[in-house]
Amino acid sequence: MRSISELQSLADFWGIITGGGGHVGQAAAAALMELGANVVLWDRSKAALDIASANLAEYKNQLYTICCDLAIEEDIVKGVEQYREISSGRLNFLINNAAFVGTDNLTGWAVPFEQQSYDTFSKCIDVNLAAPFLLTKLCMPLFEITSTGCRSVVNISSIYGVVGPQMAMYEGTNLGNPAAYATSKAGLMQFTTWLSSVGAPNIRANNIVLGGIYRNQDEAFVEKYIQRVPLRRMATEEDIKGAVIFLCSELSNYMTGQSIVLDGGWTAI
Numbered sequence: 001m002r003s004i005s006e007l008q009s010l011a012d013f014w015g016i017i018t019g020g021g022g023h024v025g026q027a028a029a030a031a032l033m034e035l036g037a038n039v040v041l042w043d044r045s046k047a048a049l050d051i052a053s054a055n056l057a058e059y060k061n062q063l064y065t066i067c068c069d070l071a072i073e074e075d076i077v078k079g080v081e082q083y084r085e086i087s088s089g090r091l092n093f094l095i096n097n098a099a100f101v102g103t104d105n106l107t108g109w110a111v112p113f114e115q116q117s118y119d120t121f122s123k124c125i126d127v128n129l130a131a132p133f134l135l136t137k138l139c140m141p142l143f144e145i146t147s148t149g150c151r152s153v154v155n156i157s158s159i160y161g162v163v164g165p166q167m168a169m170y171e172g173t174n175l176g177n178p179a180a181y182a183t184s185k186a187g188l189m190q191f192t193t194w195l196s197s198v199g200a201p202n203i204r205a206n207n208i209v210l211g212g213i214y215r216n217q218d219e220a221f222v223e224k225y226i227q228r229v230p231l232r233r234m235a236t237e238e239d240i241k242g243a244v245i246f247l248c249s250e251l252s253n254y255m256t257g258q259s260i261v262l263d264g265g266w267t268a269i
């Protein structure tokens with residue numbers, strides 16, 4: 001029987017994190033690299049990728065970036081080709097993390113329902129749901145030729161893919177809760193369930209379901225939010241590290257089609 005440290009070792013692992021220039025993507029990369037993984041960050045923002053690379057420079061494993069707009073099919077296809085060359089085709093984990101998020105400044109997005117835009121709804125579904133579908137599909141041949149370590153897909157979802165919003169929390173703030181975001185995250189979770197069956201036994205697929213992360217939001221909003229959370233605080237990026245390591249390593253070898261919910265208890269009450 002292997003030891004815990006052998007099971008959690010990510011030495012020589014290779015993987016992709018989409019939205020790797022963002023907050024959660026960088027925290028996931030730091031955790032994976034600390035345990036030995038080689039990571040390829042994907043993001044549409046070259047500037048965000050450059051900052052992420054600088055922030056992760058302390059880790060001595062291999063770190064690459066691919067600048068790619070996940071709203072564009074051709075970009076995803078090219079990105080997978082680029083990834084194949086970088087990693088010699090080896091793929092142990094794919095973290096579908098990039099998303100249009102609630103705080104994005106988009107037209108007809110974080111506004112009352114009657115003002116939410118059909119066009120932005122569709123674009124959100126493209127990036128948050130159709131892109132993970134296509135990227136995962138194109139990655140299947142790479143998983144197939146990877147003979148050592150894990151073959152794990154991790155989809156980053158949200159409590160709003162599970163429960164409805166409490167709109168009173170947003171009153172008097174510039175924050176909102178778009179239907180498109182919630183719908184895309186619920187769809188992503190069902191894609192995970194579907195994939196855990198269809199992709200087995202070659203790959204495992206699981207979700208990380210996140211609650212709201214503290215980023216200096218409006219004080220009144222934060223106060224109302226934490227009153228609703230049993231652990232009485234919002235999440236931090238650090239909170240995701242353990243779940244990322246668990247799901248991307250052999251620690252979770254017998255787990256597929258499930259969710260790890262990191263929400264301070266939001267969905268438990």
Ligand SMILES: NC(=O)c1ccc[n+]([C@@H]2O[C@H](COP(=O)([O-])OP(=O)(O)OC[C@H]3O[C@@H](n4cnc5c(N)ncnc54)[C@H](O)[C@@H]3O)[C@@H](O)[C@H]2O)c1
Nearest residue numbers: 019021022023024044069070071097098099158210212213
């Ligand atoms: N922040 C939260 O409170 C929270 C809560 C629950 C779930 N989540 C989920 O966590 C994940 C990461 O969110 P975050 O808080 O780090 O957000 P973030 O905005 O810091 O990072 C998201 C990254 O995705 C990239 N991205 C967006 N659209 C893209 C596209 N079309 N192509 C390529 N890259 C694109 C952005 O450039 C950005 O770097 C998301 O899936 C989000 O839904 C976040």
